[in-house]
Amino acid sequence: MTVRDILAENDLVALAEFAPGDKELLDNGSDGAFDVDRDQREQLISFEAGHAVVVDQITGELLGDVSWHPVSYGPSYACTAWNFGIALLPSARGRGLGVAAQRLLVEHLFASTDLDRVEASTDVENRAEQRALEKAGLRREGVLRGAQLRDGARRDIVVYGMLRSDLSSS
Secondary structure (H helix, E strand, O other), X not given: OOOOOEEEEOOOEEEEOOOOOHHHHHHHHOXXXXXXXXXXXXXXXXXXXXXXXXXXXXXXXEEEEEEEEEEEOOOXXXXXXXXXXXXXXXXXXXXXXXXXXXXXXXXXXXXXXXXXXXXXXXXXXXXXXXXXXXXXXXXXXXEEEEEEEEOOEEEEEEEEEEEHHHHHHO
């Protein structure tokens, strides 16, 4: 079994630092169902992104990965939120592992940083991920029209969010 530095863990999954070869395994195992189109232009906003692999707590099996980056809704630090995403390998889907990993990531971000908002989004057609985000405790907040480019077409995404204060009320 690969030895990994663990960031956070629960009964089902752990979030861990990438180990050598993980990126290639994830890239080769992905079906790319909701991957966005990439281009060579420089992004207008620069940010420090975080990422971790998702592993099965019992078997150590590589299940996918999560990433997060700051987004700003105003000119001050207090207007910053974490935006995160998850990509599970097809073999890991439909078993509640995505819910567990996303809930764990939200808890980790609130515990390890002082930002008060965490958010995620998914394609309007990705009903499974919408259910997973709701089960992880995030609230559906609305639809952003044409926010992503996938397969050469503009796609609408559904935005979900959670505030630090939501933790005490749940």
